[in-house]
Amino acid sequence: MFSRSGVSERTFIAIKPDGVQRHLVGEIVRRFERKGFKLVGAVCCVQASEELLKEHYIDLRDRPFYGRLVKYMSSGPVVAMVWQGLDVVRMARTMIGETNPAESKPGTIRGDFCIEVGKNVIHGSDSVESAQKEISLWFHPEELMCWEDAAERWIYE
Numbered sequence: 312m313f314s315r316s317g318v319s320e321r322t323f324i325a326i327k328p329d330g331v332q333r334h335l336v337g338e339i340v341r342r343f344e345r346k347g348f349k350l351v352g353a354v355c356c357v358q359a360s361e362e363l364l365k366e367h368y369i370d371l372r373d374r375p376f377y378g379r380l381v382k383y384m385s386s387g388p389v390v391a392m393v394w395q396g397l398d399v400v401r402m403a404r405t406m407i408g409e410t411n412p413a414e415s416k417p418g419t420i421r422g423d424f425c426i427e428v429g430k431n432v433i434h435g436s437d438s439v440e441s442a443q444k445e446i447s448l449w450f451h452p453e454e455l456m457c458w459e460d461a462a463e464r465w466i467y468e
């Protein structure tokens with residue numbers, strides 16, 4: 312197992328129903344893989360319950376779009392994933408872009424693949440604490456894999 316401290320940081324990434332419907336799953340997974348991050352958990356095509364989504368977005372419960380957001384997220388299958396690597400929470404947010412795709416730079420996922428905030432194709436945890444909470448909400452501990460990535464010695468110094 313690669314032992315550098317920090318490499319074991321994990322983040323929760325979900326491809327939202329519009330990302331699945333628009334056939335972006337392969338493209339998004341490819342970006343995270345090619346960056347060098349390690350996939351340690353995935354539930355491909357899960358229909359999230361309203362109960363889970365309300366808990367996931369609990370911090371936004373007073374926002375006017377909360378009901379619409381829960382409906383959008385439960386409107387079709389999502390792909391839920393856990394990615395691991397050095398500083399992965401922050402770097403994944405950089406790869407994803409701004410909440411509003413219109414403010415996201417080309418080269419980011421939202422900058423390249425979507426237009427409106429209410430259909431922004433992907434979720435990524437915004438802090439290490441949120442990632443821990445979200446991972447435990449969406450996954451049982453035994454669903455997460457510890458595995459040795461042979462490429463790690465070519466990714467980290």
Ligand SMILES: Nc1ncnc2c1ncn2[C@@H]1O[C@H](COP(=O)(O)OP(=O)(O)OP(=O)(O)O)[C@@H](O)[C@H]1O
Binds near residue numbers: 376410
């Ligand atoms: N003004 C809005 N109108 C409609 N939906 C919105 C609006 N603002 C945010 N949302 C939706 O709520 C989600 C969560 O909002 P938040 O402010 O936490 O942004 P985020 O952290 O970039 O997004 P996410 O948590 O999905 O990664 C957004 O990704 C988007 O789908």
